[in-house]
Amino acid sequence: MTRGIPLSGDFANGGVSFWYRQIGLPDRRAALPGSRAYDVAIVGGGYTGLWTAYYLKKADPGLRVAILEKEFAGFGASGRNGGWLSAEFAGSRERHAQARGRQAMIDLQRAMFGAVDEVIGVTREEDVDADVYKGGVLHVATNPAQRRRLRAEVADLRAWGYGEDDMRLLSRDEQRERLQVAGTLEAAYSPHCARVQPAKLAVGLARVVAGLGVDVFENTTVTEIRPRRDGRPAEAVTPRGAVSAEYVIRATEGFTAGLTGQRRQWLPMNSSMIVTEPLPPEVWKHIGWAQNELLGDTAHAYIYAQRTADDRIAIGGRGVPYRFGSRTDDRGVTQASTVALLWRMLVKLFPAAADARVQHSWCGVLGVPRDWCSTVHLDHATGLGWAGGYVGSGVTTANLAGRTLRDLVLRHDTELTALPWVGRQVRQWEPEPLRWAGVHLIYTLYRAADRHENDRGTTTSAYARLADLISGR
Structure with missing residues (x-):
């Protein structure tokens, strides 16, 4: 398989x-x-x-x-x-x-x-060795539609109080010095992220x-x-x-x-990962990644990746997004088709790692409000x-x-208890089979949008706009 x-x-x-x-x-x-x-x-x-x-x-x-x-x-x-x-x-x-x-x-x-x-500080104070490295996060765009969205997102963040030190677009040379991701047209960097095990x-x-x-x-x-x-x-x-x-x-x-x-x-959304064997120094010479940034793309069915402390690439994304009746994953077993999908994404982004072997795959669920x-x-x-x-x-x-x-x-009125996510009430998800059909339709549309944008799209695909409308995002 x-x-x-x-x-x-x-x-x-x-x-x-x-x-x-x-x-x-x-x-x-x-x-x-x-x-x-x-x-x-x-x-x-x-x-x-x-x-x-x-x-x-x-x-x-x-x-x-x-x-x-x-x-x-x-x-x-x-x-x-x-x-x-x-x-x-x-x-x-x-x-x-x-x-x-x-x-x-x-x-x-x-x-x-x-x-x-705060998390980094507690790990140090409590002697929790979790391979923490604060190298920031890099978001890359690999087609014109993604580049438009990335630029628009950085501009929007400025309006929400982000400064140049919080998120910025990188020059071509800066991006290449950090990480060689094949096909990158634009990249944005934020220092507010760390790798953990x-x-x-x-x-x-x-x-x-x-x-x-x-x-x-x-x-x-x-x-x-x-x-x-x-x-x-x-x-x-x-x-x-x-x-x-x-x-x-x-x-x-x-x-x-x-x-x-x-x-x-809350809907249990499935996400899957694969990890390679440790990569040799000659491969890292082609890829870079010396600062251990976390890596994400700006696709609709997006990926997320890290360089592990022992020099592997771990990459994840959506496989089968949801199981009927809000059932959770089969104790971490990942479908062969999902392993293949993630492998293709890894090789597309990092051709230098094409000869690396996959050592492990797994999945898990995360909670999604309506x-x-x-x-x-x-x-x-x-x-x-x-x-x-x-x-x-x-x-x-x-x-x-x-x-x-x-x-x-403890009934303490603090800056934290005044934040806008406190006490937020959200309506429930639709009953089955509408829930299952809706989630699978949403991700079918997102994947169709990604294919369209990779082939010829210069703006966000109408498939993605329809998926956003259905999902309520």
């Missing part, structure tokens, strides 16, 4: 990400031993849950905090993503500005800039959080979250017992649909809170969410 793709002799597909294959799976912690009571119960042991627990215990060591995780901490997108510690924030800036004004959206963007450095970050955070006294229960499936009512506290219900708490925080992101009553809340805008919220009346819907920008956004949830739980 992967005919024509050079696979290494120890090629692996699915089960776990390459990031965990590199460091080994962590030993699982004990499951919930029975019903318990806490001050704060967090459902989900990914970045959002871990950061929320971290900042709560740092602010008030006496708080009783528990994390309830179905698999192990970092099993989901937190241990499978592309390793972009990026200041890019999901959703329309105009939509976020409608809530609390234009300056509030600019403040949100500045908070994301700061969150990149996602699983190392998740495992390290889990270790730190447990060391602070947070009870991390793994192999513990939460089936339902119940609000505070009739004098009873909020609850997270599991087959092993119920966990009651003053506040129950939902931090399940792409796995939210598995909770009772949440099937249409308006594609991230949210964080806490309802003091019901005792329920949540954060997520990061649409693939969660490595950094989860940190901002954790600090914001801390302030909301």
